[in-house]
Amino acid sequence: MKLDHIDFNILRELQQDGRLSNNDLAQKVGLSPSPCWRRVKRLEEEGIIDQYVALLDPEKIGLPIVAYCQVMLEKHQLDQSDQFDRMIGERAEVLEYYSMSGDYDFLLKVISRSIKEYEEFQTQFLMRLPVVRSVSTSFVLKQKKHTTRLPLRFVNQQKD
Known part of the structure; x- marks a missing residue:
């Protein structure tokens, strides 16, 4: 179009x-x-x-913790990736989920009410998945920029 x-x-x-x-x-x-x-x-x-x-303000509704976790799978086989997709897709606390290039296979953006709740997600769910080899988590300390607006000026400048 x-x-x-x-x-x-x-x-x-x-x-x-x-x-x-x-x-x-x-x-x-x-x-x-x-x-x-x-x-x-x-x-x-x-x-x-x-x-x-x-768009809701997560802190105002009691979800102040944002974590980004990088996940490495045990093996790089299609059936393991599909299994991981199904399991992660069912989790409401996973807001975003990307297949990645580089050292890790997946990047997840996870939101929670507390560090303890996130720790339970990681140890009781994520690390118990047989396809997961390792998880590395970084917590957001302060949000510096957040937008959902795409930069249309770049798209609009393309030539026919």
């Missing part, structure tokens, strides 16, 4: 405030409401707009 500057403007505005009414969005991007609504629907149908969410 080819995106034009109006599509990028719509995406910028919705990344800033996903609760904008169609009328307000149309006004901000210089369209009338009907064409704006059609463009948003097309962006949704094409999967460019993946979902709309409410």
Whole structure:
């Protein structure tokens, strides 16, 4: 799907405030409401707009501990990786999960109520998985930047 500057403007505005009414969005991007609504629907149908969410403040709801753990599997076999995927996918405290290049196989972003709760996740669950060889954890001390907005200005500057 080819995106034009109006599509990028719509995406910028919705990344800033996903609760904008169609009328307000149309006004901000210089369209009338009907064409704006059609463009948003097309962006949704094409999967460019993946979902709309409410972003919560983890500390205010009692989840102040953020840990990044690097996991190395015992063997690099597809069935072990699939098993690990299934087990990690079921864990609500794992917010993000990436297959990585480098020294470790996976990177997990884990949130918890306390260091003790994280320690239980690691020792009682993660380290007990037969496919796991090692885990290395780093705790976030202070969040310096957090955004969910993609840098559309870089994408928009690409040449045809």
